[in-house]
Amino acid sequence: MISYNDVLKVSKLYKDKQFDEVFSYITERIPSKNIIDFFKKCKAEKFVKTNDCIKLDVSKKELIIYEDNFLKNLPCDTEGIYHIDNYKIIIGYPNINSMLPASCIKQIQYKDIILNVNPDNYSHIPLSLIKKCTSYIETYLDKLNDTYVYHVNDEFCSRFSYNMAIIINIIYLCFVHDYESLIQQQLLLMQQYHFTYQDFNYLSINSINDYTRVINVKLNKNDGATK
């Protein structure tokens, strides 16, 4: 789970333009098998209730993006087996932590020896072999690039492209909030309602917003009764 304190942390990093750190922080908090898995998990964190949405200012108007409009056309997570030279190679969607084509290679089998490929062990794979996999890798990258970051309609849409800036933008849309508002909210709950700082490690931003909503309702009722 991405906690309130996680959101606070990435919002501060983003505010300070530490974009690489934003990426590292979130990818550590959300371990994933590959980029598809990562995006699905981000989406699940962001859209908990049916009416959850992302609000964007586009052309001085508010654009509301619901779950169905976000990361539209994200492909299903599939892998394929390809016979290249004397190797049997499993290729799939890339890892989130690497922008290199090699991260699309999941397994290499030579006779009975199997190598499960990951960024910790792929450094010795010759580029000549990677080059032979390129056309297969590109089919996965092409499908990935058919995704929309959001697609409300043909006028209000934003295409995905496999690069770090767009991945960070997706993280921003899912997890970054106004930092000042977050600490004000946190401070209020700690001062007035005895939340501890550690409590925010175990509660999501949605849960905290629920508490705040209930508190506001209660305060409004009290105000009405006083009048």
Add this chain to the structure above:
Amino acid sequence: MTELLNKFKELCITNVILPDSEEITLSKLNVDFQTKLHSHFIDIPHDIENVDNVFILEYIKFINKYIIELHSERKFTHRDKLFLLDFWKQDVESSDTPSNLLEDLKSIDKLNEIKLKLQLKSMHIIIQFRQPILEDENKILTFLLEDSDRNKTDMDIVFFDTFRFLHSINIDDHEYLIDNLSLKELYELFLVFNVESLQQISKAISDTLENINDTRLLEANYSAFY
């Protein structure tokens, strides 16, 4: 699993006889190379002006450094670099087309024979050329790249691509050896030349190296191994 990794390591290690630096044991290009290149590129701010020029200069510097680090005691030459780039490209593309490159690379020696005469305003200038070594190329690149306040214009590329080949400049019978000038002085000297003179210097180099110009293009093509 380790067995396959070892097989890849074995596949990558090879001995190559370089045109100027004799035999060397090196690794064919692998994902480790791509990872290092990627890390090098990722540190370049993408929002700066003339970012393409920065990428080109940084890529050449990266390749030079990569070759220099193959064997720190050797002075690798420009010819060694072109040979290696071609070797790596043929390997990555699994090409077995017979190459005449080793013979063609001998044209680099002809640079020493050129005496280019230029007239710059009232000054009579004679320029002599040489083959650069990679350490010197990287000194020029570091000089160009380290000044972050200055835009990396196309003229920086021209400066690098021409003045690295200069051995001396004779102005009105006074000879200035390039090695005796600081890079700042050399750059200031470069700025004195008009476009026409620079074109003549560039033409003298590219005409001499005409038969290896395709390989020379690899030098700045950062998509070749990325």
